[in-house]
Amino acid sequence: MMDAIKSLLRRPEAGSILSLVGVVLFFVLFGGANLATLVGAASWVNFAANLGIVAIPVGLLMIAGELDISIGALIPAGSMTTAILSGYYGLPTTVGIAGALMVGVTVGLVNGLLTIRTSVPSLIITLATLVAMQGVVLSASVLLTGNASVALTAPDWAKFLFGQLIGGSHQVIIVWWIAFAAVTGFVLHKTRYGNWLFAMGGDKVSARNAGIPTDRMTIALFVLSAVSATFVGICQAILFNSAQVSGGMNFIFNAIVSVVVGGVLLTGGFGSVVGIFVGTITFAIVSQGIYFTQIDRNWSNLIIGVMLLLAVLMNQSFRDLALYFRPRRKQGLPREPANP
Amino acid sequence: MNDKPAILELKNVNKSFGPIDVLHDISLRVRAGEVLCLLGDNGAGKSTLIKTLAGVHKPTSGQILMDGQPVAFTGPSDAQGRGIATVHQFGGTFPLMSIGRSFFVGVEPTKGWGPFKIYDRKRANEIAVKAVRDFGITRIDDGDRLVGGLSGGERQSLAIARAVHFGARVLILDEPTAALGVKQASHVLRIVNEAKKRGLAVVFITHQVMHGMAVGDHFAVLIRGAIAADFRKGEKSREEITDLMAGGETMADLEAQVEGYMETHEGHPPSPKVLEAPAAH
Numbered sequence A: 001m002m003d004a005i006k007s008l009l010r011r012p013e014a015g016s017i018l019s020l021v022g023v024v025l026f027f028v029l030f031g032g033a034n035l036a037t038l039v040g041a042a043s044w045v046n047f048a049a050n051l052g053i054v055a056i057p058v059g060l061l062m063i064a065g066e067l068d069i070s071i072g073a074l075i076p077a078g079s080m081t082t083a084i085l086s087g088y089y090g091l092p093t094t095v096g097i098a099g100a101l102m103v104g105v106t107v108g109l110v111n112g113l114l115t116i117r118t119s120v121p122s123l124i125i126t127l128a129t130l131v132a133m134q135g136v137v138l139s140a141s142v143l144l145t146g147n148a149s150v151a152l153t154a155p156d157w158a159k160f161l162f163g164q165l166i167g168g169s170h171q172v173i174i175v176w177w178i179a180f181a182a183v184t185g186f187v188l189h190k191t192r193y194g195n196w197l198f199a200m201g202g203d204k205v206s207a208r209n210a211g212i213p214t215d216r217m218t219i220a221l222f223v224l225s226a227v228s229a230t231f232v233g234i235c236q237a238i239l240f241n242s243a244q245v246s247g248g249m250n251f252i253f254n255a256i257v258s259v260v261v262g263g264v265l266l267t268g269g270f271g272s273v274v275g276i277f278v279g280t281i282t283f284a285i286v287s288q289g290i291y292f293t294q295i296d297r298n299w300s301n302l303i304i305g306v307m308l309l310l311a312v313l314m315n316q317s318f319r320d321l322a323l324y325f326r327p328r329r330k331q332g333l334p335r336e337p338a339n340p
Numbered sequence B: 001m002n003d004k005p006a007i008l009e010l011k012n013v014n015k016s017f018g019p020i021d022v023l024h025d026i027s028l029r030v031r032a033g034e035v036l037c038l039l040g041d042n043g044a045g046k047s048t049l050i051k052t053l054a055g056v057h058k059p060t061s062g063q064i065l066m067d068g069q070p071v072a073f074t075g076p077s078d079a080q081g082r083g084i085a086t087v088h089q090f091g092g093t094f095p096l097m098s099i100g101r102s103f104f105v106g107v108e109p110t111k112g113w114g115p116f117k118i119y120d121r122k123r124a125n126e127i128a129v130k131a132v133r134d135f136g137i138t139r140i141d142d143g144d145r146l147v148g149g150l151s152g153g154e155r156q157s158l159a160i161a162r163a164v165h166f167g168a169r170v171l172i173l174d175e176p177t178a179a180l181g182v183k184q185a186s187h188v189l190r191i192v193n194e195a196k197k198r199g200l201a202v203v204f205i206t207h208q209v210m211h212g213m214a215v216g217d218h219f220a221v222l223i224r225g226a227i228a229a230d231f232r233k234g235e236k237s238r239e240e241i242t243d244l245m246a247g248g249e250t251m252a253d254l255e256a257q258v259e260g261y262m263e264t265h266e267g268h269p270p271s272p273k274v275l276e277a278p279a280a281h
Helices: A002-009 A014-029 A035-040 A043-063 A071-088 A093-117 A122-145 A156-162 A173-190 A192-202 A204-209 A214-240 A249-261 A273-292 A297-324 B046-053 B076-081 B099-103 B121-134 B152-165 B182-197 B209-215 B238-245 B250-264 B272-276
Strands: A149-151 A242-244 B006-017 B020-031 B034-040 B061-066 B069-071 B084-087 B170-174 B201-206 B218-223 B226-232
Touching: A002 A014, A014 A035, A014 A249, A014 A273, A014 A297, A035 A273, A043 A071, A043 A173, A043 A192, A043 A214, A043 A249, A043 A273, A071 A093, A071 A122, A071 A149, A071 A214, A071 A242, A071 A249, A093 A122, A093 A214, A156 A214, A173 A192, A173 A214, A173 A273, A192 A204, A192 A214, A192 B099, A204 A214, A204 B076, A214 A242, A249 A273, A249 A297, A273 A297, B006 B046, B006 B201, B020 B034, B020 B046, B020 B201, B020 B226, B034 B046, B034 B182, B034 B209, B034 B238, B046 B084, B046 B170, B046 B201, B076 B084, B084 B152, B099 B121, B099 B152, B121 B152, B152 B170, B152 B182, B182 B201, B182 B209, B201 B209, B209 B238, B218 B238, B226 B238
Parallel strands: B034 B201, B034 B218, B084 B170, B170 B201
Antiparallel strands: A149 A242, B006 B020, B006 B061, B061 B069, B218 B226
């Protein structure tokens, strides 16, 4: 039991799990929240799923040493493209979805190519594409439809796949989120590609010298994050039967907070998908679960700020634990101190 | 002493960056089972020379030969493919990766099939740990430990073991002992000797003469981009080499000055101030 706890503490997700436990305890003990109601509530799960699908690729990029904030503009870009093509012009929904995904692929390619071809940090590059895409979405929407909000009626199959409310409350995007986390977790931790990402985040030049196709990997990651963002936009448009040009900006900081609380090192080279997943849940519970407590909703940002700091501090000490850990000698010799 | 043909040889290599000449007419050779010690002060052109050997820079003129055949490296990976491995000062560059994972970066062993080909952690760890232990570093016994938790000497050893495991024939060690304590440095020197015994050609770059003399068979002193001296083991004393590196007779001058002062001052060494103003005497 003690060994299990100790080995958990050396994992990247340790800080996020403790944060989650801490936040739930805080809400139950000091906020008077009912644990069963809180766990059963759909609001934070829906919130987490929408955020989580974006947070995972943002986290993977961070592990590889890059940052993508253009997702903030790509969520409305995804929903507007779907709504304009399939709602305003009445094209088949498949065309709307394909169009939205193509927007994601294009912006992702631009982000990736600019990152590998220039020495400009990806934060600045994606800040530029973020602002640029906001402009594109707004003007295209006004130019084509004369409106900043477009209605969309999706057929049953699209509703079923992307906009269903399971049990009348849980959005179907939750299933997508869990599946996405499972696939990316497998790739990151069990395949060689995952190893390449960690190496790229550790030292890009050495990784390239070791024969890793760092350029192709970088482009693929940016495309993945842009496509994931448009996917969230598509799901929202189909669920709510409409799309707006605004919205999505909150996702940028929310995703980064989730990823960092999840134990991903901001400078790259360390992290886990489980951590990002739990970090997202933690974030969602703080911002949505607060409605189930007697705590005023306005305090939630304070809690998030404190939690972020605490989680990063915890992650730092857990990383040191992992660094200086030496396993117990096989012959039953006394254990050496974990942190000499 | 060693009549085998050189594995790697430089013939009259010059390198300039625009109008600045960095390397002048460098000729060097390193044979299998031999350590070529490249000594030089900071700014002597050591790193440019290493990068030329490792395929990062192309010589402006002159030839690089491997096994007697002229070669032109297209880039660092080409040089690596031909068996030239460079190990940098801090050894493993992925502090937050496990020993097994960083050992196999880019060439991960996998098991399974198709899209379910998974990274074979157990095998990677076993091979990596065995490779390091074969070099005499027995303190490393768990491939899951993170590289950043190893000591500087262990990290160097891991990097050297890795290069050897992946078939390096020429090992370029860039100041491997510079950042290490005495004990750690001696670990690394032992490993350099082990690599030599295994028949690798080692280029050992350092500015610590003692470390160089402990393992070197052949020495070249680099001053302002040119080879100022080229000699075999035992042909020069430590003082002579230090003087050469410092660019002449500076150290000997300094010693003579101190001795002269002590003779005229009843055996007291001079205060630093006196040495700073030698004109007073």
